Amino acid sequence: MRYRLYIFLILALPYFNGSSQNITKINDLKYKVQIEVNVNKKAEQLLLLSKLYEGYDNEEAMKYALESLTLSKGLHYNKGKISAYYQIGQLEKLSENYNKAINSFELANEISESYGDQKGVAIGTIYIGDVHLSKQDFESARIYYQYALDIGEKVKSLQVQAMANDGFGKISEQQEKLYLAQQYFVLAKEHIQSSSELNTKGMIFSNSGRIEAKLGNTENAIKDYQVALKSFEQVKNKEKQAIVCFELGALYQLTTEKDESIVYYKTGLGLAQETGMEDLIKSGYQTIAETYEKNGQFEEAYEYLKYFSAIKDTKEITELESQLELEMKNNEIELIKKEKALEKELHDEAIKNERFYSTIGLVVLLVIFGLAIFLFISLKQRDKINAKLIKAKDEANQSRQEKEDFFAYTSHEIRTPLNAVVGMAKLLGETDLNESQQKYLKTITGSAQNILFLVNDVLDLTKIEKGGIEFESIKFSLHEIIDQIIQSLSFKKFEKEVDIVANIHPNVPKVIIGDPIRFNQILLNLADNALKFTKQGEVTITLRVTDRYEDKVRLFVSVDDTGIGIQPEKLDSIFNSYQQEHISTTRQYGGTGLGLAISKLLIEKMGGEIKVKSKPGVGTSFYFDLWISTTSEDAENLETNQSTETDKLQNLNVLVVDDNQLNREIFFDLVEDKHNNVLVDLAKHGEEAIEKLKAKDYDLILMDIQMPVMNGYEAAKAIRNHKELDETKRDIPIIAMTAHVLEGVAEKCLAAGMNDSISKPVNLTVLHQKIRTLVKKEGIFGPDKRLVRSGTPSSNEVNGSRINLENLEAITGGKPEKIERYIKIFLKNIPADLDKLKQEFDQEDYENIKKTAHKIKGNLAYMGVTSIQDNILYLEGLDTENINVNEINSNLNMVEKEIVLILEELRTLNANPT
Numbered sequence: 004m005r006y007r008l009y010i011f012l013i014l015a016l017p018y019f020n021g022s023s024q025n026i027t028k029i030n031d032l033k034y035k036v037q038i039e040v041n042v043n044k045k046a047e048q049l050l051l052l053s054k055l056y057e058g059y060d061n062e063e064a065m066k067y068a069l070e071s072l073t074l075s076k077g078l079h080y081n082k083g084k085i086s087a088y089y090q091i092g093q094l095e096k097l098s099e100n101y102n103k104a105i106n107s108f109e110l111a112n113e114i115s116e117s118y119g120d121q122k123g124v125a126i127g128t129i130y131i132g133d134v135h136l137s138k139q140d141f142e143s144a145r146i147y148y149q150y151a152l153d154i155g156e157k158v159k160s161l162q163v164q165a166m167a168n169d170g171f172g173k174i175s176e177q178q179e180k181l182y183l184a185q186q187y188f189v190l191a192k193e194h195i196q197s198s199s200e201l202n203t204k205g206m207i208f209s210n211s212g213r214i215e216a217k218l219g220n221t222e223n224a225i226k227d228y229q230v231a232l233k234s235f236e237q238v239k240n241k242e243k244q245a246i247v248c249f250e251l252g253a254l255y256q257l258t259t260e261k262d263e264s265i266v267y268y269k270t271g272l273g274l275a276q277e278t279g280m281e282d283l284i285k286s287g288y289q290t291i292a293e294t295y296e297k298n299g300q301f302e303e304a305y306e307y308l309k310y311f312s313a314i315k316d317t318k319e320i321t322e323l324e325s326q327l328e329l330e331m332k333n334n335e336i337e338l339i340k341k342e343k344a345l346e347k348e349l350h351d352e353a354i355k356n357e358r359f360y361s362t363i364g365l366v367v368l369l370v371i372f373g374l375a376i377f378l379f380i381s382l383k384q385r386d387k388i389n390a391k392l393i394k395a396k397d398e399a400n401q402s403r404q405e406k407e408d409f410f411a412y413t414s415h416e417i418r419t420p421l422n423a424v425v426g427m428a429k430l431l432g433e434t435d436l437n438e439s440q441q442k443y444l445k446t447i448t449g450s451a452q453n454i455l456f457l458v459n460d461v462l463d464l465t466k467i468e469k470g471g472i473e474f475e476s477i478k479f480s481l482h483e484i485i486d487q488i489i490q491s492l493s494f495k496k497f498e499k500e501v502d503i504v505a506n507i508h509p510n511v512p513k514v515i516i517g518d519p520i521r522f523n524q525i526l527l528n529l530a531d532n533a534l535k536f537t538k539q540g541e542v543t544i545t546l547r548v549t550d551r552y553e554d555k556v557r558l559f560v561s562v563d564d565t566g567i568g569i570q571p572e573k574l575d576s577i578f579n580s581y582q583q584e585h586i587s588t589t590r591q592y593g594g595t596g597l598g599l600a601i602s603k604l605l606i607e608k609m610g611g612e613i614k615v616k617s618k619p620g621v622g623t624s625f626y627f628d629l630w631i632s633t634t635s636e637d638a639e640n641l642e643t644n645q646s647t648e649t650d651k652l653q654n655l656n657v658l659v660v661d662d663n664q665l666n667r668e669i670f671f672d673l674v675e676d677k678h679n680n681v682l683v684d685l686a687k688h689g690e691e692a693i694e695k696l697k698a699k700d701y702d703l704i705l706m707d708i709q710m711p712v713m714n715g716y717e718a719a720k721a722i723r724n725h726k727e728l729d730e731t732k733r734d735i736p737i738i739a740m741t742a743h744v745l746e747g748v749a750e751k752c753l754a755a756g757m758n759d760s761i762s763k764p765v766n767l768t769v770l771h772q773k774i775r776t777l778v779k780k781e782g783i784f785g786p787d788k789r790l791v792r793s794g795t796p797s798s799n800e801v802n803g804s805r806i807n808l809e810n811l812e813a814i815t816g817g818k819p820e821k822i823e824r825y826i827k828i829f830l831k832n833i834p835a836d837l838d839k840l841k842q843e844f845d846q847e848d849y850e851n852i853k854k855t856a857h858k859i860k861g862n863l864a865y866m867g868v869t870s871i872q873d874n875i876l877y878l879e880g881l882d883t884e885n886i887n888v889n890e891i892n893s894n895l896n897m898v899e900k901e902i903v904l905i906l907e908e909l910r911t912l913n914a915n916p917t
Contacts, residue, residue, distance in 0.1 A: 029055050029483040046083045047073040058097070065094050076556055085111045089130065096134050104134045125154040125163040133172050141174050148174075162203055165195035169207045170826065176214060184608050185212050186630070192227075205234035205243055212250065221257050228254065245274035245283055261298055268294060285311070413533055424451050446490075474609065479519035482507060484777045485544060488527050492534055501537050504529065506546035510557065516632040521605055526562070528598035529625050533564035536623070540565030561626035568619035577615060578603040599625075640672065652771065653780070656700065660692040660718065661707040661740070663861055689718025693725065696732055702778050704737045706757065708748075709854075715739055716755040736777035738770075805905050806912075807867025816880055826913050829862055830906060836862075837902055840878075844895055849883045852891075859898075866909070871901045 032052050039045040049071035057062035060767075068090045075083030092107035107128045115123030132147030132748050148170035155163030195204045212227035228251050235243040250272030255264035272287040288311035295304035302818045428448045435442060490664070492503055526544065533542040543563045550557035569577060579600050606613045617623040649716035671816035686692040688710040696704070708715035719737050722728065739752040739760035752760045759773050811822050836859050843852045856878035863875065874894040881891070 042074055042078055046071045081114050083640055085114050101134050103139050105131055121154055121158045122160045125151040127911040129166045144174055161194040162200045165191045165207055181218055186610050201234040201238045205231040221254055225254050241274045243277045245271045292856050310457045335478055469707050475518040478516055481515055484523050488530055501687050504541055504543045506543055506545040510548045511546050512633045514634050514636050516634055525602045525605055529562040532598055533562050537564045537566035556633055557628050558631050559628045561624055563624040565622040568621055568623055569617040652681050655704050657683050658701045658704045659683055660686045662687050662710040689713030692718055704739050704781055706739050708741045719756040805870055826909050851882050853879050853881050871898050874898050
C-alpha cells in the first residue's frame with residue numbers, strides 16, 4: 004500500500020516542481036533582504052518579493068509592499084515611493100478595494116507632479132482608468148485615458164499614447180464593439196512598436212491578439228502573440244510567456260500546423276512549472292491531453308491525462324504522507340530510547356506500527372476510491388448536460404433555419420412582381436419619352452432599386468447580428484450618393500413642403516473608398532426617417548472632415564430635422580429592432596422600425612458609433628463619424644471609368660435555362676431585342692441545356708436553380724464533368740439566376756461548378772459587369788446601334804376584370820402580337836398545371852403541391868391576377884408537418900374556380916384584341 008502511495012506522488016511530481024521553485028525564489032529573496040546593507044536596494048527587493056506573492060498570497064504581498072513604501076519614505080526616495088504606491092494600488096484593485104486603489108495611484112501622481120514628471124502622471128492616470136474599467140464605469144475610464152493621451156501627445160511619449168489607446172481598446176472590447184477595439188489596438192501597436200518598454204509592448208500585442216482571435220482573424224492573432232512572446236522573452240517575464248504560449252497553442256490548433264500547437268503548449272507548461280503557476284499547470288496537462296486526443300495521438304494523450312488526474316488531489320495525499328513520515332520519525336526515536344528493552348516489547352511495537360501503516364494505506368485507498376466514484380458520477384452528469392446542450396443547440400438551429408426560410412420566402416414573394424416592374428421600366432425606357440416622362444421613369448427605376456434594398460433589410464439585420472455581412476472596398480463619389488438620396492426622396496418632400504438640404508463642407512473628398520451600397524443604405528434610412536417625422540421645415544444632411552491621418556479622414560455625418568422629436572425616456576431604445584417611439588407611430592407614419600437598427604449595426608461594423616440628440620416639438624439629430632480611406636482620383640475620372648459599363652452587349656451567344664416559359668420569353672425580349680447581334684437560345688431544364696450545348700457553341704449560360712428533370716446544381720456539375728464535351732465547352736461560364744435569398748445559396752452555386760450568381764429580377768448593369776469579368780472574348784461590348792421604338796403603350800385593363808395586362812404591355816412595348824403570344828402560352832400551360840395540382844392533392848403529394856403552386860403563382864403575376872394571391876401563397880407555403888386537408892381543399896377549390904373564369908376572360912380578350 005505504501006509503495007502505491009509513492010507511485011501516485013511521483014506522477015504528480017511535475018506539478019509540485021513548479022510550486023517548489025517559486026518557494027525557493029521567495030526564500031532566496033528573503034535571505035537577500037536580510038543581509039542587504041543598501042536601503043534603496045532593500046526597498047526594491049521588498050517590492051520584488053511583493054510581486055512574487057501577488058496572486059499567490061495577496062496579504063503577504065501587501066505586507067512587503069508597505070514595508071518597501073516605509074523604507075522609501077524614510078530615505079525620501081521618490082522613485083521607490085511611486086513604485087510602492089503602484090504595487091499597493093494594483094493589489095487593492097485585485098482585492099476589489101477600488102477606492103483605496105485609486106487613492107494609491109493619486110498619491111503616486113502627486114509625487115510625479117511635484118518634480119515635473121508628466122509622463123509619470125500620465126501612467127498613474129492610466130492606472131486609475133484601469134480601476135474604473137474594473138468597476139465597469141466605462142465613462143470615467145474613458146475620461147482618464149483621454150487625459151493621459153493628451154499628456155502623452157504633449158510630451159511626445161509613445162509609451163503613454165500606446166497605453167491610453169490600449170485602454171480605449173479594452174473599453175470597446177468589454178462593450179463588445181470588437182471592430183472599434185481592433186482600431187484602437189492598431190493605434191497602440193503603432194505607438195509601442197519601436198519602444199524599449201518591452202513589458203508594455205508585450206501586453207498591448209497580447210490584447211490585440213485576443214481581439215483578432217475573437218474576430219476570427221487567426222493569422223493576425225498569431226502574429227500579434229508572437230511579437231508579445233518575443234517581448235516577454237527579452238525581459239524574462241516567464242509568467243507572461245507561459246500565458247502567451249498557451250494562447251498560441253490554441254490558435255495553431257485552428258490551422259493546418261497542428262504540431263506547432265503541441266510545441267507551444269509544452270513550452271507554456273514548462274514555463275508555468277518554472278514559475279509555480281499552479282492553475283496553469285493543472286489546465287496545461289489537461290489541455291495537452293485533449294489536444295493529443297483531437298489529433299488522434301491517444302497514447303500521448305493518456306500519459307498527460309495520468310498527470311492531470313494525479314495532480315488534482317495530490318495536496319490532500321501529501322498531507323497524509325507528511326503525517327506518515329512524522330510518525331515514522333517519532334517511532335524511530337522511540338526505538339532508540341528502548342534499545343535495551345525486551346524483545347517482546349519490540350515485537351509488540353512492530354505489530355503496532357504495522358497496523359498503523361495499514362490504516363494509513365487504507366485511508367489513502369479510500370480517498371482514491373472516493374475520487375473514482377466522484378469522477379464516475381461527474382462524467383455521467385456531464386453526459387446528461389451535454390445531451391441537453393446538444394438538444395438545445397439543435398432546437399436553436401432549427402428555429403434559425405425556420406426564420407431564414409421565412410425571410411427567403413417573403414422576399415421571394417416581393418421580388419416576383421418586382422421583376423415585372425423592373426422589366427417594364429427597362430422596356431419603357433426604349434420608347435420615345437418627353438422630358439417629364441423620362442424624369443418619372445428615372446424615379447421608378449431608382450425606387451425599384453430601393454425596394455430591393457428594403458427587401459434585403461430584414462435579411463441584412465440577421466446577417467449583421469451574426470457577423471455574416473461583408474463590406475466592399477471600392478471607389479465612389481460621396482456627393483453623387485447624396486444627390487441620389489435627395490432625388491429619390493423628392494416626391495415625399497414636395498408632398499409635405501419640406502426641404503431636403505445637403506450641407507457638404509469643402510474639405511470633404513470628392514471620391515472615397517468604401518462600400519457605396521451600405522453608405523447609401525445608412526444615409527437613406529436616416530434621411531427617410533427624418534422626412535417621415537417632419538411636417539414642415541427642413542431636413543439637413545451635413546458632412547465634414549474633422550481629422551486626417553495619412554490617407555484616411557474622419558468623416559462627421561449628421562442628419563437633422565425640424566420634426567416632432569423624441570421623448571427623452573425613448574432615446575435609449577430608439578435603435579432597437581422593430582422599435583418605434585409609440586405603437587401609434589407605425590399607424591400614423593408607417594415603417595417597421597428596422598431602418599435605425601440596421602444603420603446602427605452597419606455603422607458599428609464600419610468602426611463608428613451613432614448617437615442621437617432630440618427635443619420634443621423642436622427636432623432630432625442623428626450623427627456619427629467614421630474613419631474612411633481617400634484617393635487622389637477625382638469624380639470626373641471616376642465617371643469616365645464607370646461609363647464603359649453602359650456599353651451594349653454584341654456578338655454573344657447565350658443559352659438561357661429556365662423551366663418557366665414566361666420567364667424565358669421575357670428574358671429573350673430583354674436581352675436579344677435590346678442588343679446588337681446577341682443570340683439567345685432557350686432550354687427548359689438541365690438535360691435539354693446539355694443537349695443544346697453539345698450541338699452548338701455558346702459564350703455563356705444563364706442557369707435557373709429550381710427546375711424539373713435536372714436542376715441547376717446538377718446541370719452545372721454534369722457540364723463540368725461531361726466526357727462528350729470538349730474542354731472549352733466544359734469550362735463555359737455559368738451564371739446562376741435565382742430569386743432565393745437563403746444564406747449559402749451563392750456558396751452552393753460555386754460548389755456545383757458555377758462561376759457566379761445573380762438575383763432575380765436581373766439587373767442588366769450588374770449582368771454586364773459579370774459578363775465582362777467571365778467571358779474572355781474580344782468585342783462583346785460596343786456602342787448601342789439599335790433603333791428606338793416610337794409610340795406609347797396602351798392599357799388593356801378592363802374595369803372589374805380579374806386580369807391586368809399592364810405588366811405584359813410594358814415588357815412587350817405594347818406590341819399586340821407579343822401580348823397575344825404570351826397569352827397563348829398562359830392558356831396552354833395553366834390548365835395542365837391546375838390538373839397537376841389537383842392530382843397531387845388526390846395523391847397527398849404535398850411537397851409537389853408547393854412546387855406547382857410556385858410555378859402557377861409566377862404565371863398569374865404576369866397576367867396581373869391578384870384575386871387568388873392569398874390562396875396560392877397558402878398552397879406554396881404548406882407546412883408539411885401540420886397538414887390541414889380541409890383547408891388545402893378549400894384553397895384549391897377557390898384557385899380552380901377563379902382560374903376557370905380567368906381563362907374564359909383571356910380567351911375572349913385574345914379573340915377580340917383592342
